[in-house]
Amino acid sequence: MSDAPKDLLWGKSGVAVDARIQRFLAGEDVLLDRQLLPYDIRASRAHAEGLERVGILSADECADLCRELDQLAAAVKGGEFVLDERFEDGHSAIEAVLIDKLGDTGRKIHTGRSRxxxxxxxxxxxxxxxxxxxxxxxxxxxxxxxxxxxxxxxxxxxxxxxxxxxxxxxxxxxxxxxxxxxxxxxxxxxxxxxxxxxxxxxSASGFGVNLPLDRDFTTERLGFQRLQIxxxxxxxxxxxxxxxxxxxxxxxxxxxxxxxxxxxxxxxxxxxxxxxxxxxxxxxxxxxxxxxxxxxxxxxxxxxxxxxxxxxxxxxxxxxxxxxxxxxxxxxxxxxxxxxxxxxxxxxxxxxxxxxxxxxxxxxAIDAGMYATDRAMDLAQAGVPFREAYKRAAKIDATAVLPSPEQSLGIRQSLGAAGQPALERLHERLARLQR
The missing domain is CATH 1.20.200.10 (Fumarase/aspartase (Central domain))
Incomplete structure (x- = not known):
């Protein structure tokens, strides 16, 4: 399409637009909308098909719009079309391309919807x-x-x-x-x-429109699980x-x-x-x-x-x-x-x-003190009240034979500890998510 700047979608005859204000209003939208443009095109295609269902578009007009939208999507994907400062945002770019290609048919695409x-x-x-x-x-x-x-x-x-x-x-x-x-x-x-x-x-601008739009159709067409009613x-x-x-x-x-x-x-x-x-x-x-x-x-x-x-x-x-x-x-x-x-x-x-x-x-880095809790548990299992076992275990006996780290890990039998890690349960939980 032409490189000439396009008129603003909301422009009014005789009302001048301050360039500085317009730059501020547009902000980063042209750059940011590059990521959203393929999705906007896809939604525009579904909207065009919906407009045909309610008689706003003829079958030929809908086919023309869908063809041009498909070509635009391919051009965006291939890097042949890049959203730039010619446009206010991605929405205006789509409409401008369709009008440039199809004239009045392109001017119909925004019927019943809002930016x-x-x-x-x-x-x-x-x-x-x-x-x-x-x-x-x-x-x-x-x-x-x-x-x-x-x-x-x-x-x-x-x-x-x-x-x-x-x-x-x-x-x-x-x-x-x-x-x-x-x-x-x-x-x-x-x-x-x-x-x-x-x-x-x-939903248009948040108030609906006086058209019997088949919103369930576009929900299914776009693969949504439900309609936002x-x-x-x-x-x-x-x-x-x-x-x-x-x-x-x-x-x-x-x-x-x-x-x-x-x-x-x-x-x-x-x-x-x-x-x-x-x-x-x-x-x-x-x-x-x-x-x-x-x-x-x-x-x-x-x-x-x-x-x-x-x-x-x-x-x-x-x-x-x-x-x-x-x-x-x-x-x-x-x-x-x-x-x-x-x-x-x-x-x-x-x-x-x-x-x-x-x-x-x-x-x-594993020192003798790191076995103290194991010793307290051993004493508690032998019948020593835990608070007494805690005190005894705190007194490190330099002559005591310490277990190996592997022995310490192996005796931890509470579920989720090294002795009983139950990793199979985690595998199953992960597998369920992927089903």
């Missing part, structure tokens, strides 16, 4: 895919953690509370803890995906659904942060419990001796990006019902948070798969 339900449906379709990606990444990480838990359940690792040596633990127990958390994250992503899988198309709710759900999606993402990134924190400690010379291949580290610009775990540190920081986006959108939602232009500012944080957050989850897979433990350093 409000356009952005709602495109965002909802996009979010549904993000939830699928979030689910898959958590499943992948949980699978790696479970595999390592099985292989390393009896590999001794000091257990800490308050960053102080506490009890004998194992690398396998460490992995199993993250595995179960990641499985829960996958379940949360899945249930959140179901919760937001509702079709707002046809109330036109009013469709509008007031903007921001609400995004917040829930970000909350699911934040749960996953919270685990990324804590795993990265553990690895930051374990990789330090003071702990020295593990190492990573060189590709996961960088060098110092000044100190030739340094290899820095920059990837791990930036993974640790990534939670801040997601929770920051969530707080930003939450702050916008101090609004009455109906649409307000403030909500335009929800798009940027949402897109950035998912782009960064999903990248972080994907990048974590390499380090957790390739991490190498230093068994000698881990064993050397």
């Amino acid at each position: 409000n339900d356009q952005v709602l449906v495109a965002t909802r379709l996009w979010l549904r895919e993000q939830m699928n990606s979030l689910f898959g990444l958590n499943v992948e990480l949980a699978s790696i953690a479970l595999q390592r838990a099985e292989a390393e359940m009896m590999l001794p690792l000091p257990g800490y509370t308050h960053l102080q040596r506490a009890m004998v633990s194992s690398a396998g127990m460490w992995w199993a803890g993250w595995a179960e958390s990641l499985i829960d994250n996958a379940g949360l992503a899945q249930s959140t995906g179901v919760w937001l899988d509702a079709n707002p198309l046809g 109330s036109a009013t709710y469709a509008q007031i759900s903007r921001g609400k659904f995004e917040l829930q999606a970000l909350s699911a993402l934040a749960q996953s990134l919270l685990d990324v942060r804590r795993i990265a924190w553990d690895l930051s400690l374990f990789l330090s010379a003071e702990f020295g419990f593990c190492s990573l291949p060189a590709q996961y580290t960088t060098g110092s610009s000044l100190m030739p001796n340094k290899r820095n775990p920059d990837l791990i540190e930036l993974l640790r920081a990534s939670y801040a990006v997601v929770v920051g986006a969530r707080n930003e959108i939450e702050s916008l939602l101090s609004l009455p019902s109906g649409y307000h232009r403030d909500l335009q500012f929800s798009k940027g944080p949402l897109l950035r948070a998912f782009s960064h957050g999903l990248d972080a989850l994907a990048l974590l897979a390499g380090p957790v798969r390739d991490l190498v433990w230093d068994e000698a350093r881990m064993r050397a």
